[in-house]
Amino acid sequence: MSRIALVTGATQGLGLALVAGLAARMTPDDTVYLTGRDPGRVRDAVAALPAGRAHVRGELLDVADPEAPETLAARLVERHGAVDVVVGNAVMRVGPDDDPREIVGDYSEINNFGTTRLLRAFAPRLPDGGRLLVVASSLGTLHHLAPVLHERFDRATTLDEVDAQVAAWRDAVADGSARAGDWPGFVNIPSKIGQVAAVRALAASRRHEDGRRGVLLAAVCPEMINTPTSGLWWDVSGAPSPDEAAVAVLDLALGPVDPAHYGELVRHGRVLPWRP
Template sequence: MGRISVVTGANQGLGFALAEGLAQGLTAADVVYLTGRDAARIEAAAGRIASPVAEVRTRVLDVTEDAAVAAFADELRQRHGGVDIVFSNAAARLTPDTPWAELVGPFVDTNNLGTTRMLRSFSPILRPGGRLLVVASDFGTLRSLPASLHGRFDTETMSLDDVDAAMLAWRDAVIAGTAAAEGWPEWINIPSKVGQVAAVRVLARERRERDKADATLVAAVCPGLVDTAASRPWFENMSEAQTPEAAAAALLRLALGPVRPETYGELVQFGEVRPWR
């Protein structure tokens, strides 16, 4: 049976590079699902993949819709018996000069609740030896938050519902204008990334023993600074930024290579673990 892969947010940037890398690195018996919210854009993206070996299929998927994510996972379970590689990569874009209170709602719905929707729906159908990888950033550790907030992310006791509740409470504080008084960082990408990595850690805690037995990997991944349309407005100097193709390389090694036990449940950047604390 061929391997089945899914990449969310795959019509451009890093997501496209991941889908293309899988299509080139897998075999003719394998299938890569390139997903996004707009049918025309994902079809165009699939047509841009250079020299694919695996079969590339497109699928409209909006990770802000509970039913859509669950239905897609169920479809893959029925059609293929499960999934082997998942890159949860969909992210809402931040725009300069727009108040955080206007951006934080869709940002949390896509980046955080979208992540936990993917984890809930796709972890049960992840086949033994599979890879479930959430694209985050190096902001996603407790070192990015003041110590007074660390207790809100006790991943040794939390459930995914608890992670969602923490992110919704932070969202509401941003909207109400009380987030700074509670100690939250001004840059809303920081709490969001911490929430994504926390969700991965919670799921990994629940699955660790069974995944260890069959070399399955659940992890968060940090690609580093990538030169994309989403990142350019925030950086004056992009000279050290990677192309999406270069940034995808380390992530694809995690997806396609052997599992290193120390990376399980952790945030991994360029093959190295970024400590949670």
């Protein structure tokens, strides 16, 4: 049977590499959707891809739009019957010169609420053997958060509860009160923790049924990647390229399911502990 895959934030970097990798590994009967929010960039990205085995199609998807993920999920299921592999990779990048108070609204809207919208839209529609992966980071564990803040995310048992904690953090950054509190100054840390917490919360409610049906829901850390944005923060001269970093994510998306990965943050096939 043909399979359908979808990658968000796929017009450049890791997202584009994931689309190319899926197209290379899947069959000519399969379809990979390259999605992004700019029609020109989606069109150009599809045109620039090397020929793969699977068919690549472009679709508009702005995860910051509250209705867009649900609308696209319904349309693709109507078109194909199911979406077998979903990789959430949409991200707003920030640089060292960006003022967190000014960017945190858009940043959380894409990275965090965009993630939970994707989970709400596609998880209930996953077929047997389906995969839903959220690209996160090794920063997305409680090791990187002050202990006094752990329970905010550790006790969140629904996506609504995770969203509420992310909104509280966003508002504290925006009004400046986060600076006087225990929140880390680097906005990437709470954001990534919120992404992983969302996966964990949803997985807790679906674990038994997904296990029976061979469904994998997980967060994935592709490690540091050599990109211009990463280079603004760190020396990434020895880091893998997007194509190289995509390999471990593709293995998780298309390889055999390891039950130990379910609901966890996985890096190169190993689970990163959530708690210190």
